[in-house]
Amino acid sequence: MSQLQRLSDRIISRVNANLQEFEFDTEPFVNNALDHEKMLDFYAFYGITSRHPLYFHFTNSNIAGSYFLGKCHVRRSAIYKSDVRGDELKRKGDCIKSAKNIPLVEDEMISILDSLLYKTLVHSNSHNPESPEAFIIRNTISSHYANIHGSTLEGCFLGPFATVDLMNLHSCIVGEFSYVQVGELFHRKIDPGTVWIKSPHFEFKYKFKKSILDNFVGVNDTYQPRGVIYDFVRTRDQEFERLFEVMHLEPFEAPDSSAINRYAVIKGKTRIGENVLVAQRSLLENATMGDGSNAQENSYVIDSVLEGNCITAHGGKIINADVGQECFVGFNSFLNGGPDARIKIGEGCIVMPHTIINPSMPIEIPNEHLIWGYIESPEDLATQTISLDKLAEVRESVTIGQMTFSGKGSVFIHVFKDRLKHILLANGALYNDGEDRGHAQDDQNISFNIIQPYRTGARKGLYPSIRIKP
Amino acid sequence: MSQLQRLSDRIISRVNANLQEFEFDTEPFVNNALDHEKMLDFYAFYGITSRHPLYFHFTNSNIAGSYFLGKCHVRRSAIYKSDVRGDELKRKGDCIKSAKNIPLVEDEMISILDSLLYKTLVHSNSHNPESPEAFIIRNTISSHYANIHGSTLEGCFLGPFATVDLMNLHSCIVGEFSYVQVGELFHRKIDPGTVWIKSPHFEFKYKFKKSILDNFVGVNDTYQPRGVIYDFVRTRDQEFERLFEVMHLEPFEAPDSSAINRYAVIKGKTRIGENVLVAQRSLLENATMGDGSNAQENSYVIDSVLEGNCITAHGGKIINADVGQECFVGFNSFLNGGPDARIKIGEGCIVMPHTIINPSMPIEIPNEHLIWGYIESPEDLATQTISLDKLAEVRESVTIGQMTFSGKGSVFIHVFKDRLKHILLANGALYNDGEDRGHAQDDQNISFNIIQPYRTGARKGLYPSIRIKP
Structure with a gap:
């Protein structure tokens, strides 16, 4: 079995274990999303500037099309055509908004493990007071054009065009075109087309009618997107x-x-x-x-x-x-x-x-x-x-x-x-x-560096292990 | 002072120390060769295949235009537009020709330290029985289109279009368009246009007339090349x-x-x-x-x-x-x-x-x-x-x-x-x-990966530290 297949399988089994209660099987999505031959057509890239904290570490990963800026640690992940922007990572000594008197003991770092991020944007204005030094996304599958914004996730599935904003999720499913910014969520399934903001002081909730949502962002049996918005992007x-x-x-x-x-x-x-x-x-x-x-x-x-x-x-x-x-x-x-x-x-x-x-x-x-x-x-x-x-x-x-x-x-x-x-x-x-x-x-002065996967052999489609420091 | 300037200065002082007896000053050459602003126009690249032993490690280097294939360790070097081909590196257990019964205890690795290789080809069919695991080039300046072929060098200066082949050199100057394959050389200056092969069993020697050599490969005061062959390449x-x-x-x-x-x-x-x-x-x-x-x-x-x-x-x-x-x-x-x-x-x-x-x-x-x-x-x-x-x-x-x-x-x-x-x-x-x-x-299936230097800041023109493994 190729190591890329092994990577897919590991992601599937880990995320499925987290989502067992929902009887949700991620295998069809992953197998449709990760076309192994197509992976050879892409290259990954990462940006380097003198103003962003530099430390990248990729191991046993497929990082096709990714764009990284700032400290990032990726292990056994498939980060396919994602942008992982670490340009608001906090530095040693900084404090996070929700814990103003606990300064970070080391520079914050993005860590992505056993995850599949498919054309997903990860943006790093984090806020989790439990792990201020680590911006973690672990065992998570995030599908087309989802946004992970300042959020810590574990064992989640995000549908196409879903957004999770400034919050923590654990073993959750977020339906297509849903936006959630509700602090923390455990073992929850968010219906498609839900726009939900909740804080100790207020709550905003709106849900799209199914017929409208279906026209703009729908999904098929394998959670691949369709609809007007997806067509707009794709064309x-x-x-x-x-x-x-x-x-x-x-x-x-x-x-x-x-x-x-x-x-x-x-x-x-x-x-x-x-x-x-x-x-x-x-x-x-x-x-x-x-x-x-x-x-x-x-x-x-x-x-x-x-x-x-x-x-x-x-x-x-x-x-x-x-x-x-x-x-x-x-x-x-x-x-x-x-x-x-x-x-x-x-x-x-x-x-x-x-x-x-x-x-x-x-x-x-x-x-x-x-x-x-x-x-x-x-x-x-x-x-x-x-x-x-x-x-x-x-x-x-x-x-x-x-x-x-x-x-x-x-x-x-x-x-x-x-x-x-x-x-x-x-x-x-x-x-x-x-x-x-x-x-x-x-x-303005980003150097873009390019990485390509192995083209042949057991590691075909995977990228070599790379560690980049200043 | 910029770190790139510091790198130039270190290379100059180390090589000059080795070539003191010849009263040879490498400073004019280095300062002419390493145009710091131009360094930002280039990118470096390295090749990855499933058939070459992979391990690259670059630190505090300018590696513009370099092409690496196979294990390479570069530290504080300026490898400007060179091809460093490690595709004939020996593996653990292999023997080198000159020491058939001493197998390598680990994979051979190219190591380049405090060196400036300017459009120089380094090719790794090595033979030095003293260090079969390390293909070393230390404190060496090698100018335009020189060839370092299977050679271990220390503290040398190679002129434009010079070739050193299957041998070891220590504190030597090799003149422009000279070819030497003479086993080992210490503290020697090789006149320009010398073609010299020497083994225990035979010796071949030819020297170009100065007037002819000047027309085809000459150098100016700062050892920058001129002449018909250089023009042919440059155009x-x-x-x-x-x-x-x-x-x-x-x-x-x-x-x-x-x-x-x-x-x-x-x-x-x-x-x-x-x-x-x-x-x-x-x-x-x-x-x-x-x-x-x-x-x-x-x-x-x-x-x-x-x-x-x-x-x-x-x-x-x-x-x-x-x-x-x-x-x-x-x-x-x-x-x-x-x-x-x-x-x-x-x-x-x-x-x-x-x-x-x-x-x-x-x-x-x-x-x-x-x-x-x-x-x-x-x-x-x-x-x-x-x-x-x-x-x-x-x-x-x-x-x-x-x-x-x-x-x-x-x-x-x-x-x-x-x-x-x-x-x-x-x-x-x-x-x-x-x-x-x-x-x-x-x-046939080389993935080419691209690295660019810092564009701003103290490290401007230098590349980040990169370590790449399988």
């Missing part, structure tokens, strides 16, 4: 291929304070302002990126204008839209406007993660609104948006359409705006006069 | 650039038993026979490679026909020539025929390393001849060739033109032909029915 896949075919690319012209990643696609009449971050595997076409705006990994900004300090979170898709100052477009949101159905979003709006706007006529959302769910026409705004002022007045709970919010609205808004400020800061949007550097400034 | 440099610009290349069509390295340039009407090896950084244009022939690293075969089992050693250049069966064209030989001045070399000829044939009219060398020195016209053949039959009759010594041979001619021919057979075998020329695999069969 643009080849745009990225040419970036991987050449070694050196003429960089796209941008101000000195902005970073356009070498693995981003930039097309048409695109304009980049100051302090802009365009991350790897993002696609911009006829896009105007205002000062301090960003397009994070796997995001798309097409025929659209983003005013200043807008955030396009990982996997956000903005098409034929005008987005006002300081808007947030959350994870995997799909703002699918058309030439005759433009989407206008006012200043200071918060588009919740996993929101779908798919209008057949122009649509306009006023300033300072919270937006969620599924919007097809102006009529839907009544049940899928609320002004922040009104939300701030909520003391106990409010139910609007399929959405239920409980807790203090003002606290929710305060926490959210706080986080947005942190995101802008981390991404370099507030860089001024040498102060407040962020990714837009620090990610 | 073809850009042909290789496109190979480094793309990730995947359509492979050139060749029989299954032959290997065309992905970093070789193949142009025009080129035909590849069975069991042919075309190594990295070789260039073929309108070339016919007969069954079992090879074009080794840095060799050129242009508008030429090589019949079966011909060897083009490292750096050999064959232009407008017809080379008969089982000919050997030695290191750095320059067979510079023209459309109206074709060079015809008969079967079984031995073109000695560092031979220059530069005719203005057609020239023909009969079968089974030894060829050396500088040939411009048919008249020169009388003083620069001898038939192997005649050479075999020599018992004591013979002087022909500038060449002196002493010892038994028959032994010399026997040893030489034996080595050629070994070279054919190692390169896979004799592969048949699954038996006698060599490089032509084993080098």
Whole structure:
């Protein structure tokens, strides 16, 4: 048996053991996802800069297409076409938000063991006070375009386009296109299309209707994705291929304070302002990126204008839209406007993660609104948006359409705006006069290094063991 | 001071200490060779196969452009655009030729320390019985297109296009375009253009006239090369650039038993026979490679026909020539025929390393001849060739033109032909029915991995520490 097959089998058996109570068998998914011959067509790469803590260690792994930045320890994993960004890893002496007086005794490190991450983004703004030095993903299978954001996981299965955000999961199944940010979860199954945020002070919950979800993100028997959003991504896949075919690319012209990643696609009449971050595997076409705006990994900004300090979170898709100052477009949101159905979003709006706007006529959302769910026409705004002022007045709970919010609205808004400020800061949007550097400034000089797997022999498809230090 | 500058300074001071007796200062050479800004334009690469013993370890090094295959340990070195081929490294239990009953206690490993190898080829068919497990090059500066072939060196300076072959050198200077294969050398300075082979049984010596050498390979004050051969190589440099610009290349069509390295340039009407090896950084244009022939690293075969089992050693250049069966064209030989001045070399000829044939009219060398020195016209053949039959009759010594041979001619021919057979075998020329695999069969499935230096910070131009194991 090839060692790559042995790796698949080990991942299957470990994750299945964790998910036994759900009678969930990961074998069909893994065997469909890991096409062994195809693995030889890919190469993995990792980024090196003088500003990120360097330590990579890969052993008995298939790390095809991966992008690593910052300390990472991968053992017996298949990290197929993932981006593992360790650029917010904490250093020795730093404290994490939830445990301010316990400084880290050594640099934080990402550790991924017996896992399969399939086109999954892992981003490392971690928060788990139990293991501040280790960002662990163990025995976890994460399928197409899922996001693991600052989360510790063990023995989980994440469906396509699922997001787990700033939390810990143990032996959980997260359905396709679900977003969870609920602190900690044990032995839970999250239904597909659930958007759930829970803190000690408030809770936000929304669930997509099955018929709508099925149209946008569905899965087949083996948990392979289908639907409008998957098709949107898949048909643009080849745009990225040419970036991987050449070694050196003429960089796209941008101000000195902005970073356009070498693995981003930039097309048409695109304009980049100051302090802009365009991350790897993002696609911009006829896009105007205002000062301090960003397009994070796997995001798309097409025929659209983003005013200043807008955030396009990982996997956000903005098409034929005008987005006002300081808007947030959350994870995997799909703002699918058309030439005759433009989407206008006012200043200071918060588009919740996993929101779908798919209008057949122009649509306009006023300033300072919270937006969620599924919007097809102006009529839907009544049940899928609320002004922040009104939300701030909520003391106990409010139910609007399929959405239920409980807790203090003002606290929710305060926490959210706080986080947005942190995101802008981390991404370099507030860089001024040498102060407040962020990714837009620090990610300009990345050296990309390439690793290929064994082409023959028992290790065919696996990568050699590599350890990289400064 | 940058760490790259510190690396240069260390190399200079160590090599200068070794060469003090010659009052030789390497500083001007090193400072000219290591253009720190240019170092950022390059990337290094190394090859991985399932058939070569894998262990790389680079620390505090600049390894731009290097190509490694097989176990290699590099520490505080600048290996700029070198090919370090460890594909004939011995394994634990193997014996070396000069010590048949002392098997290696562990796998042989290349170790390079405090050295600067500038576009130098290191090839690992080693033979030093004192350190069979370590192929060491320590405190050595080797300039443009020099060849280190199976040699252990310490504190040496090799000039451009110099070759040291199957021997040990300690604190030596080898002049430009000199070839030495003399077992062991201590504290010696070899004049430019010396071709010197010495064994217990025979000695071959030839020295180029200064006026001729100056025209073909000269050096300036800082030991940077100039001349016809350097110009020939330099003007073809850009042909290789496109190979480094793309990730995947359509492979050139060749029989299954032959290997065309992905970093070789193949142009025009080129035909590849069975069991042919075309190594990295070789260039073929309108070339016919007969069954079992090879074009080794840095060799050129242009508008030429090589019949079966011909060897083009490292750096050999064959232009407008017809080379008969089982000919050997030695290191750095320059067979510079023209459309109206074709060079015809008969079967079984031995073109000695560092031979220059530069005719203005057609020239023909009969079968089974030894060829050396500088040939411009048919008249020169009388003083620069001898038939192997005649050479075999020599018992004591013979002087022909500038060449002196002493010892038994028959032994010399026997040893030489034996080595050629070994070279054919190692390169896979004799592969048949699954038996006698060599490089032509084993080098077909190389994964090329790419490393880039730090682009900013104190380590700018240096590479991270990397350790790669199976």
